[in-house]
Amino acid sequence: MISKHFIAMEIFNKQLTSVDLERQLVLPNHTKTEALPFHGKGDFMIPITFGHDGVKVEVRCSCRAGRLAFTEGWVEIARNLRLNAGDIVALKREDHDRYKMTVFNKQLTGVDLERQLVLPNHTKTEALPPFHGARDIVIPITFGHDGVEVDVHCSCRLGRLAFTKGWAEIARNLRLNAGDIVALQREDHGRYFIAMEIFVKKLTSVDIEKQLELPHDTRREALPPFHGARDIVIPIKFGHDGVEANVHCSCRAGRLALTKGWVEIARNLRFNVGDVVALQSEDHGRYKMTILF
Incomplete structure (x- = not known):
């Protein structure tokens, strides 16, 4: 793959x-x-x-x-x-003119991880499969680097939605912690997947001109494995025409940084000092970089 x-x-x-x-x-x-x-x-x-x-x-x-x-x-x-x-x-805006809808995003609590994920009030329920009067529906959700799919039960009790059976498996496999931010996203043709933020960072002039040094709280387990190497290469698509750049991610003295290829992306997307960007993992080992503000 x-x-x-x-x-x-x-x-x-x-x-x-x-x-x-x-x-x-x-x-x-x-x-x-x-x-x-x-x-x-x-x-x-x-x-x-x-x-x-x-x-x-x-x-x-x-x-x-x-x-x-x-x-x-x-x-x-x-x-x-x-x-x-x-x-x-x-x-x-993503590759090949695809636009994506976020159904919800939430900062996880201990209860979310131990029992069930209570969906937030801003959840776009119209983007979920219809209940048709039932108290539960089953949503096939893809997650992780290998694109594993799990049938997750979504229940509606007293007007509140929650992910129950199947959710704990996703949380455990993604090694989610309290405080992590996750998003459920829906693509064309009814495909759902859990996106997880790997890191969020406010850009500095050094980040834009030389290399993007990843923050200390970066979730390394969500990145492709290094297998003992000091560098990995990640093909990243960006911009309106879906141009692809091979971005090197290096590990030096325990610190991760996006090096060769990163400046091309920053220049083409016209990043500025102070922009806040987030790297998210999606389904089938895909990654995306989003400007938050």
């Missing part, structure tokens, strides 16, 4: 207003326009997939007076996802 590793850029995130829901979604000032098919003027179309059935909608993005906004097609997405004022949405 060839492992695939991906850089996914968060293009923007925004807390929705009533105007966003009723008329158009005005993109925030921090939007990473370089990740959009935008050439400086005129309108352009973005194919966005959403919902449990992987419905694809062509959303028009307009540029007026230097401001970008989602117009035609956006209201359909907002209505189908039952978005409300105050909800926070994020648009992420």
Whole structure:
């Protein structure tokens, strides 16, 4: 099996207003326009997939007076996802024009690890398989470097959702700890997987110009194995055209760093000092780098 590793850029995130829901979604000032098919003027179309059935909608993005906004097609997405004022949405761009929906993310507690994972209030329940009046559903979830699949029971008791049978196996295999942040993500065609943050870091000038030194709390067990070598090579895709760069990850004096290939990614994605990035592990040994803010 060839492992695939991906850089996914968060293009923007925004807390929705009533105007966003009723008329158009005005993109925030921090939007990473370089990740959009935008050439400086005129309108352009973005194919966005959403919902449990992987419905694809062509959303028009307009540029007026230097401001970008989602117009035609956006209201359909907002209505189908039952978005409300105050909800926070994020648009992420991955390889080959694929957009992904995060069903929920949560910082784990001791109870989550020992008994069951109570899903947070912001869980996008419309992105889960339908209950059809049942008190439990079974969700096949993929996790880990080898893409293991486990049938996880999701129960609904007193209006609260929780992962029960099957969840402890995932937590144990991923060696999750209290305080770790996990996300359930859904791709096209109803595929679900658990994404886990390997590290989060606020970039410095050295990180951008020379190498990205991984923080002390990096979850090394979620990285490809070194097998005694001092370097490994990770093929990482990034940017709008899905360009691939072979990034070297070195281990010197016990410290990990992304070296050769990393600067190319930082330059192409126009990272700035102060940007906060996260590396996440996904299914089938895939990795993605996301700009949090």
